[in-house]
Amino acid sequence: MIGATSLVRRAKYKPESADPHLLALLARKPARVASVAMANKTARVVWAVMARGEVYQTRHTPSLAA
8 A cells, every 4th residue: 555655646746657557547536546546456466476376577468368
């Protein structure tokens, strides 16, 4: 949660270096809600990487399930 709050604060001061997903979220929701959403997204990514025993890939595009 603290890390996500830090990302939101940084996005407000330096939007050119922020994640586009976060900027879009901040345009629609208050900062605290965006922080919780980003923390949730990060936790889901970490869990998926750990559960599959994979290495994190920055710009990974998921394959569609058939």
